[in-house]
Amino acid sequence: MGLVEKGVFGKKPLKPVTWLLNYSRKYSLWMFQWGLACCAIEMGAALASPRYDMMRLGVIPFPASPRQADLVVISGTVTDKMAPAIRRLYEQMPDPKYVISMGSCANCGGPYWDSYSVTKGVDQIIPVDIYVPGCPPRPEALLEAIVMLQERIQHEGIGNDELAARWRGEYVPVETDRTPVQA
Amino acid sequence: MADETPEVGAPDAPEEAAAEAETPVAEAEAPEAAVEAEPKPAEPAPEPEPELDPEIEARFARFEAGLGDGVIDHAESHGTLVVRVRPDAWKRAAEVARADLDCDYLSFIAGMDWMPAPKTPGDEGTDTSAPVQPDTMTFGVTGSKGRFQVFAHAQSTTKHWGITLKTDVDEAAPAVDSWVSVYPGADWHERECWEMYGIDFTGHPKIRPLYLPAEFEGNPLRKDFALIAREVKPWPGLVDVEPMPGDDTPEDEGAA
Amino acid sequence: MTTTETPGFEVDPALHRTLENARVNVELDNGDMILNLGPQHPATHGTLRLVVRLDGERVVAADPVIGYMHRGYEKLSEFRTYPQITTLINRIDWLSSFANEVPFVSGAEQLMGVEAPPRAQWIRTILTELSRIATIYLFLGEMGLQVGALTPAFWGFRDRELVLNLIEGATGGRFHPNFNRIGGLKDDLPWGWISECRATMDKILKGCDDFEDVLVGNEIFEARTRGIGIIPGELGAAYGVSGANLRASGVDWDLRRDGKPYLAYPEIDFKVWTHPDGDSFARYWVRLQETREAVRMVIQLLDGLPAGSIMAKVPRIIKVPEGEVWVEVENPLGQMGYYIVSKGATGPFRVKIRSASFSNVSILPWLLRGVYVPDVITIMGSLYFILGDIDR
Amino acid sequence: MTLALEIGWGTTLAIKTLIVLMIIPLGALILGYTFLLKMMSHMQSRLGPMDPGGFHGWFQLVGDGIKFLQKEDIMPDEADRRVFALAPAIVVISTFLIFLVIPTGPRLVVQHLDVGVFYALAVSSLSVVGVLMAGWASANKFALIGALRAAAQLIAYELPLLLAVVGVVIQAGTMNLNGIVIAQANGSIFGMDFFGNPFILTQIVGFVLFLIAAQAELTQTPFDMPVAESELVAGYMVEYTGFRFLFFFIGEFGTAFAFAALAATLYLGGYAIPGVNGGLADLLGPIVLFVKLMAVAFFMFWVRFTYPRLREDQLQAIAWKYLIPIGLLNIIATAIIKVAVP
Amino acid sequence: MVVQNIFFWVLAVAMVLAAIGVVRSPNIVHSALYLVVVMAGAAAQYILLAAEFVAWVQVIIYIGAVIILFLFGIMLTRAPMGGDTNLDNDQRWQAAVVSVFLAGVLGTLLIQEFGKKEIAISGAKGEQLLHIGKAANLADSIFTAYVVPFEVVSILLLAALVGAVVIARRD
Amino acid sequence: MILNQFLVLAAILFCIGVYGVLARRNGVLVLMSVELMLNAVNINFIAFSAYLRSVAGDVFALFVITIAAAEVGVGLAIVLLIYRNLRSPDLDRVEQLKG
């Protein structure tokens, strides 16, 4: 029933509408209050510290439940015990939804690469849009990731076909100002 | 249970063989370090009766007066009194520490596996980053009867002293008495120890996994528990096994 | 679900309201409600999971489930060399990274018979106290958030940033400095750091006053914290509760003063704050005073900073002789200890990490019986734990 | 009513309805943006949204609205679908209905109801049903506890609200809100009548009661137990996604707007300013009311961002042990003075 | 008076359907919510009859308070999601017969007795009717003619409160 | 509008209430049915008040609403008591209390 599924919004006359929809999604990233490890503190600093103040970029840290969230920042070590919960909470978020993997632990296991209980990379469980390297990344790095994500959102199609494609492991080109699509 | 100390620690012959095969490589890795940082000869047994600090000796005397023949050995290690007690006196040792030594504060209870770590098997790309440990089984301060030990540290918040207690655990049926009735805080420590070493604590209200998911198998802190990640991808490992998106290899085209 | 009983341990019930309340009168016995708080829940500071059985709004039994952040430090330490382990243990209590390094390094130094030069010891003390401020300051704000006051949490982050600047200025690392070396420090303090540190300390003192104004003096805050979550001193000790949590229960015990002398603490003058009540308010109050005390200590240390080398003579490749050592220090969250067993190799044979939050949290099943749901949040907030410090 | 007469009452009603429909989201937007985002941020030495829209983040909440339009609509399997879907509508409509009687000028009002303020309080109490429905239908424990807390709190504080208003009704001798505004504009205090008699002067107790009770009715800190996010995640709204959640949000801030307007009308003289009458009053009325309303709202949000929250039992105790007895005493005192002093 | 009649019939049908919902719904919470519809419909009927104040009293007391009481009571005892077949006893058919019979009797009686008597709502009579429903008029009536019942009501409420507190509280 | 519209509506509601009281087993539902009946009575009061141009009907409707509120309060308290003792809100099981 959705016009998106029918591809209506891809049409040329509707470009301004698409732009508006993307623009509002871009600047209304409600971020799920959920920290995992060290990085969570840096995420908190990025949100709460006046020096970084992520709210400037339209990232609102209000929702404590995944149901109202658009963005989840996996900030820290993902353990095998935690992995099912992460998967579930991710799925409980309504589409369209975005994931930022923050820090080495979430990216690949980080300093716990050889541990028996750590999942080596959250992308084994959920699809990730932006990876932020660092252990932990500085708050500025997270801000940069948000900006990158926003650029991405501004240029993407509406709906979730793209997310679905990414989930299937396909390469989804999204052209942004700084990351031109590779041939 | 005789008092003989087993000479060879590793129960599995293949692993031991692998360990022996590994030794020369490790030797070759850090020969100069061995020369440089070698203040004393590799004498495995620590001197059992060094001159103890009189205060520590007095503390031990109080403890021994309470526990009696439960004490096997005692020593001072860097300012800490370490007492090894008989397994059947383990719980009584806690009571004595609490009552006679005023050790009202439980610091920790932990397990110990004295078996030398088996080297990770493998061929050329074997992990060489892990420090090489000696491959004979030696026991630390106050010694041990076998592979497993449980040790704990209790302290006094008023007298400002502490005592480290050790006891031996039978390898075949690892179990000691629980301290929960003496120190309620022992609960989680004992659950951790049970999970990590498989040492059971008789008298614990309900022993169950603490850290790991229920479906986890094995006792991670036992020396023979191998870290799979290290075997699959040794360190410093093959970092970039996957081609980057920009690489123009035809079969990878389009794969992120 | 079971609760952990405290067998054989008697506390005078008249003294402690929580115990009295533990005899929950079941109003309408139509099956208790079992509620999962966590692993994702705003009150659990990350990934603690608390399974509570409720009767109405009252907790009948609470069972903390930990391990969602278990990373296997003790096993990993057996596969690392001593300098590598300092990198790892930075991340145990991620708020006071520097303070985590100190006991481990000093344990290795004791085993090697090396002693860091005085200047290194003093700088270590300064940085430890700074990380104490950084840790507790976050708590001072966060506690407001737990009881619903939004603004103090932001102040906490704001002023903490200043301290992190100092740590970054001295060590190059904002969060995980990894600045300790066996036998000393990586570097000396940079030029101009001392005066900047003094200026920041003034701001921190002022921030403490702000917290006192907004929270300690607030009737609602007092109503929410006074008499809530009382830990009796001796029970707390038997559970291994340490640090400010124990001192708030009237136990006058601080390893900086009472333990084996370490760092520069024997040479400076400081007061160990205690509070007789043992409730959430006492824990907040004690931490507030400790922050001020830490500022005083930093200023003293800056005044008396000795000159000299910052690194003792140690071999290039570190091999620690055979032995066992137990080192314990007073970390921001409580007693942090390492039991290091060495067999003469470049890495330890076994490291038992005794972290403060693990024991501090283990008292929760006892503490939460019979309280109301909102108090669960207050109590957990006031105990102040770091998940990494629980799960390691 | 010249204009209205020319185009007929039906058309007027349609126009007025459209205006009210716009005012609610707009009011929610204004309050949300000014106070929730910007004022709170500045209190915490931050800037708040800056990027969205370019100028001081004005686009933030508009964008939120459009974004929620695009969010998936999730109904949990366990939920009672019909009740779940209906609950936010009830909350929003109860907010809508309040605006029917708030006068923004001598003739600028949707309808002057004779029962005026009584009607406003009656329809605002409807939202309790919506909240309970939401909490129950979500089949979620956080939601259920949150809803029960919310309902217990809303009803406990509805009484002080009613009792506080009674004082004003006694003084004005009418429940009609326009009548109350006129009574204030034409009243005199101690013989001085150049600025009328805003009831805040004589009904200061009632005003304080009203503000406290309104704060609780809006589930704002220090009375935000039902949505206490540090324990109940999001209370009764926890399972709501997308636009249904936004309805609760609009309901919350729209009601805040309405209560601020009610407080301004009942105690601060409403749309009236001294010396302005006739058509000019109709022109300036909305602006005057808006300014007064924002002043009240500022106060309410200031408290919200500063205070810690009370526990449920403390909150109930305050209502029953202090506010209601004080409210009753205030009524009796006002009535005695009214009867004794002609 | 066509418009009023249209409103009446719409409301009446809704009320009857909702009332049937109250007594037939398998879900107890749904029953309570159907009751809300009946109450609101009754309030709207009062408004049609120009009893303005009573209508809003109906809203504030019934919907704002009594329903809340019901919902609390339900959630205290049991509020299962989905249906519960155990809400009815086994006298359904007898009950249905009794109530249909009663409805027949009452309906016949009413139609015979009152026929097509009109309630005048237009003109001067209408204004008079409007005046009757005003709160002020009610107050005049209560505090002159009905002072004693009014005070009795307060004692009744007190008694109910004390009784309910004693019953609801277990010591 | 004719008087009988309201009277017949009230009668129907009353009968539905009677059915509910007779057929429902759950105590809370029985109380709800009683409320239905009281509402029907109120509609009658108001209708007659309008028909007769008398304020008495309105005043008594007010009193009935009041009394209904009190009735529900006590009634629900009793149901809760039954529930507490029998673990069920079923009125049929109250017979167990006898003897």
Add this chain to the structure above:
Amino acid sequence: MTQYYREYLAVAVLIGAGIAMVAGMLGLGRLVRPTRPQPQKYVTYESGSDPVGGWGQSNVRYYVYALLFVMFDVEAVFIFPWAVRVEQLGVQSLVSMIVFIVILTLGLVYAWRKGVLRWA
């Protein structure tokens, strides 16, 4: 009289408009929003854990509060018309209202003394 019905027609229209707006917004959303079922998306949220049963239960104290509320709500209902007319009705009505309030306050005092207002 017509004016009176118009006033309430406005109430009805506003209710209708509110419903229309809610329905319209949801309908508009339906055009734009995606639907992507995922296995755990429709699981009840419980902090990421498996939802456990046994949830329909709450505290009896809420009921007592609701009861108190009903009693006082009724009181308020009588106070409002009185408040409009107190000036005209004079001392006699004032006295009867004070008696009324005092009697009901006795109920509050009783509940208070019985400890209903305390939780512990």
